[in-house]
Every structure is written in C-alpha cells, then in structure tokens.
Amino acid sequence: MKKLLAVLLLGAVVSCSTTTRITDFYKGQPPSQGKTYHTIFVAALVHNLGAKASIENNVAAAAKARGYEVVKSGDVFPPNFTRENVPDRETILSKVKASGCDAIYTVTLVNKESETRYVPGTGPYAPYPRWGWYGSFWGYYSYWSPMMYDPGYYTTDKTYYMETNLYDAQTEQLLFSVQSATVNPNGIEDFSKSYTAAIVRELGAQGLLK
Template identity: 45%
Template sequence: MRRLSTLFAFTLIVLGSCSPSVKILGSWTSPSMSTTGYEDIFVTALTENILARQTVEQDLDNLLNEKGVNAQSSFNILPPGFKTSGVDKNEVLQKIKALGSDAILTVAVLDQTNETRYVPGTTMYSPMGYGYYGRFWGYYSYYNPVMYDPGYYTTDKNYYLEANLYDAETEELVWSSQSETTNPASIETFSKTFSETIVSQLIKDGLIIKE
C-alpha cells in the first residue's frame, strides 16, 4: 500500500460527498502492553491540514474523556508546521510525559483509492388487459406505465487510515490498527465516526479500561 501525502488525503476527506462508514480492517496488540490499560493519552493526527487535525484530535480527546481516560491534543507540544529535523527528541518526549501522558496515539492516512462501480437501472411495470393492440389508446396505455430509470457509473473514494498507540515511557509500539472509510461527507462526520470506531477497538483490545 503506497503512502499518501496526509495533507492531500485529509483534504480529500473534507471534500467527500456521502455518509461515512468506518470499519476496522485489522488490529495488533503487543504482548508487552500494560495489563492495566492506559489512563492518559496524548493524541496527534499527522497532517498539515489544521482543520482536519484539530477536528480529529478534539473528537478523540472528547470521546476518550467520556470513557474515563484523560486525553490531550498535541497542539501545545507539536504546533502547526512542527518538523522533527533539528529538534531534541528527548525534550519533546519530556514535555509529553510532563502532561501526565502514559501513551501516545497517532493517526495517519496511509492511502486513497478510487473504485468505479455500475449502479443498475430499475424498471417498473404495470400489466394491462388483453386486447391492447386493437386501438391506439389501449396500446398507448399499455406502454405508458412502463418506466425505466437508466443505470449509471459512480466512483467511490476509499481512504485507508492507521492508528498507532505507543508507550510514552519506552516509545514502544503497543497497539496498531488499520481502518477504511468510504465517501466521507465532511471532516466533521468522518471524524466522529472514526473516533467512535478507534476508541471502541482500544477498549475491545484492552488498551484502555472503560469506567
């Protein structure tokens, strides 16, 4: 799966046209993960699209807080335009730990594909009685109820996303999932559905304990 520019991909999600559906394609949990779950999560979406980043991070924060897990957005530590080159990694990690975070959740768009499919037309038919060929009106009335809605081609936009959870102390990857969404209507509707799906999977896999 080729890696797509997250700025471009998140922008495409904003421009989608239909209701979103997010499904988990697979998830992995490290055998060395904390058996008690994580209680404070630092959330960061890896994109230069500020609107997309704010929306996704805030929705994840809100939902995690509702589940009894403290969560914080990355904006104070990783401001817009932040680059890792020339930055002291330990200084950044110390700031994250100073917030009380014991885990770091990252979100990134891996790929986007277009899938063209044919939507077949429909025919509605109301049969008429015998003898319709005999007169004009009978014949016309026979064919008039036959209505046909022609088929058409439509293109679905599929986005593939990855969410990773890292232990803040060791930096070790403890959980990862890949998900797919098709034709998201907007960043707002996508973000809420995506956040619900990811948090539910974190609970299911035992990474966070729901209060």
C-alpha cells in the same frame, strides 16, 4: 488498559450513515503488570489542519470528560511542519514526557483511493408472467419507455484508510494498532463517528472492552 481504551473510544460512539470496516487489528504486548495510564498525548498525523484539530479535540473531550489529562499535539508543536523541518525523535519525545504524558495516541491517514462506477437507471426486471405489464403492448411500453430516459450516472467513491495506534510513552511499546477503511464520509464529524464506532466494535470483539 481497558479503562484507557474506553475513555478514548466510547465517548464518540453514536449512530451514523457512513460505512467503516476494520481491515486489520494487531494487539501488542500488554503493559507491565499494575501499570496504568493517566495522561494521553493525542496526535492526529494528517495534512489537513481542520481535520487534525477536529480529531484531536474529539478524542481529548472524550478523555477529559472521564477525568483523564490530555495534551494535544497541535498545542505543543507548530502547525507548519514540512518534510524538511519535522523535529527529530529526541525533541518530540522530550516534549511528550515533559508534558507528563504516559501514553501516546496517534491517528493517521495512511491512504486514500477514488473509484468511479456507473449507477444504472431505475427499473426492476422480471419476465412474464410475474408482472402484469407484459400482458399488452401499451402496458409494456408505458412502463418501460420512461425508464429509457433515465440512463443512470457515474459517481466517484472515496475510501479513506486510517490507522490508530496506542503506545507506552516511556518504552515506546506499541499496545495496539487498528486499521480501517471508511467509504464516502459526509464530513469530518461524520467520519469520526463512523470510524470510532467501528474501532469500539473491534476492540470489544478482541476482548479489550467489556
């Protein structure tokens, strides 16, 4: 189990500027004693096809580099699913098992929120006598008057709530689930790095990674 988690997650851990925080963690029942996983079915359950391909490719590359086999959902199922034509459970699981996968790794965008906030103009405040400009009219006026023309601005923060689950393909048993919130990613790759790094830290804290 530890080796599988390391394969899936450690390959993409690099520094990034985007902030991701773990909001919840659930550890399922451990697999039967002595059971190991060798082939992973990776499924990014997101609407954007570019994001889906990027996430699946990123996870697959990390696993393959360490000797694991990977099957990406984008290579098995057509990209034109809608609410009306999603395959049934038996169709999906039969293809997963026919591909030889013994674990299923899913990444899902469960919610997205936007919040507009006001960012005030520049200029620290401290009362007399800490700052010298209070000592004369011109010192005070020349310091503060330019800031009156910098009134601030509004900006919109976007928060993406993601969930990653790992299942046993044979029993469909949930092995772990991690939920997180990523704020203002600068793109798919930036999001992926921040999100993965946060998950690795959490799994380490939970004792699932060395």
